[in-house]
Amino acid sequence: MLNYEQALATVLSNTAHAMSEECVALEQSLGRVLSRPIVADRPLPPFNRVAMDGLAFKHSDFNPTLPLEIKNEVLAGMEVNNSLAPNQAFHIMTGAALPASADTVVQIEHFELQSGELPQALLQSGRDYSCGLNIHPVGADAAKGEELVSASSCVTPAQMGVMAAVGSSEVWVKRKPVVNIFSTGDELVAPEDIPTAVQIRDSNSYVLMSFCQRSGANAKRLGTLKDDLSYLRQHLGQGLAGDILLLSGGVSAGTHDYIPQVLEELGVTQVFHKVAIKPGKPLWFGVSDSGVLVFGLPGNPVSTQVNFNLFVRPVIHQMVGLGLENGDEPKTLRLPISLDWVKRSPRPDQFINGKITASEQGMVVLPIHDHGSGDFCSFAKADALIRLSGDRGTTYSAGSLVEVIRM
Numbered sequence: 001m002l003n004y005e006q007a008l009a010t011v012l013s014n015t016a017h018a019m020s021e022e023c024v025a026l027e028q029s030l031g032r033v034l035s036r037p038i039v040a041d042r043p044l045p046p047f048n049r050v051a052m053d054g055l056a057f058k059h060s061d062f063n064p065t066l067p068l069e070i071k072n073e074v075l076a077g078m079e080v081n082n083s084l085a086p087n088q089a090f091h092i093m094t095g096a097a098l099p100a101s102a103d104t105v106v107q108i109e110h111f112e113l114q115s116g117e118l119p120q121a122l123l124q125s126g127r128d129y130s131c132g133l134n135i136h137p138v139g140a141d142a143a144k145g146e147e148l149v150s151a152s153s154c155v156t157p158a159q160m161g162v163m164a165a166v167g168s169s170e171v172w173v174k175r176k177p178v179v180n181i182f183s184t185g186d187e188l189v190a191p192e193d194i195p196t197a198v199q200i201r202d203s204n205s206y207v208l209m210s211f212c213q214r215s216g217a218n219a220k221r222l223g224t225l226k227d228d229l230s231y232l233r234q235h236l237g238q239g240l241a242g243d244i245l246l247l248s249g250g251v252s253a254g255t256h257d258y259i260p261q262v263l264e265e266l267g268v269t270q271v272f273h274k275v276a277i278k279p280g281k282p283l284w285f286g287v288s289d290s291g292v293l294v295f296g297l298p299g300n301p302v303s304t305q306v307n308f309n310l311f312v313r314p315v316i317h318q319m320v321g322l323g324l325e326n327g328d329e330p331k332t333l334r335l336p337i338s339l340d341w342v343k344r345s346p347r348p349d350q351f352i353n354g355k356i357t358a359s360e361q362g363m364v365v366l367p368i369h370d371h372g373s374g375d376f377c378s379f380a381k382a383d384a385l386i387r388l389s390g391d392r393g394t395t396y397s398a399g400s401l402v403e404v405i406r407m
């Protein structure tokens, strides 16, 4: 049986196809993965930008013991070409382009204003008027042609601002992988239905859909399949019209767990079945003739969630170019565990859920007690998985570092 690392490496090495690109409107690009870099179409700032309301003058013509004659006002967005005589100044506003005839701006509050034919202003003693003051020079932030956001970036609000500033009103991003999701099981009804005493509501397809969406995929819930061979033969194939198929349930060793058999009939080749982890051991993974990745996730809601976070999300990220090595959004980190904890499972890797919290020592992960396998309400309090390795009985004492996978 493969261990966690082997299974993850196997899944990723079978993720052959990278997503193609599509062009989206800038406002639709948040969280999308860029397929082309963003380059400055002009320098930033694009002109010598005035950073303070004040008087703009030419430093070499300025005599601080004489009053400056205040010529016209220059507002933001105004193009001004007139020149200044010695000891003349523009009254200029923040955000305006500094006219070529000036090179220094001193805030107006640093002058004594005097009225005259043209208003005049005398610099107060002790005020700074060094050359270039209060100017944000053209190109100081970025040069024209400079790469500002690299390909493979997952677009952030700040990056969206940079893209707007350089005129990228449409951007090229990786297409979202289409993930089809089926629940399986005769015991399942929809959340809006009233279950009989022996039925349960399908929760896994909602969990998987939302995890997929948050991972950057286009998730499609296709409904619930019956544990019936001919029914599965009739309907399961629809799920292969995408990039990934997720099946919840039907891959354990029950007599009606027909999923692997029907997948094989549909041209999906099994790559592995079962991983030496707790929970989530019955995971089934295969690849179809056309390269669709198929995950048969055990229906136990705890197993489903653990398997998704360990194996499916890395695949989605790799497909859009956010590889594990990319460093853009590391999902695995090491944090101190906040309580003493004993590993109870004999399997080489056990994953329990936890909550990342702030403490006086910094960020720590709090393990969350549950009542055992199948108890999934504790997941609603968790935002991470804690990996416990080693023999059964291995003790993790409070403060020791554990591997944490954010969910």
Ligand code: AMP
Pocket: 183, 184, 185, 187, 188, 200, 201, 202, 203, 204, 205, 248, 249, 250, 251, 252, 254, 297, 298, 299, 300, 301
């Ligand atoms: P299975 O893997 O099909 O043997 O299912 C294992 C356990 O998970 C059973 O208790 C199922 O009732 C439960 N289960 C299966 N599918 C779902 C689902 N979609 N939502 C919630 N629980 C499920």
Ligand code: MG
Pocket: 184, 185, 186, 227, 249, 250, 299
């Ligand atoms: Mg089942």
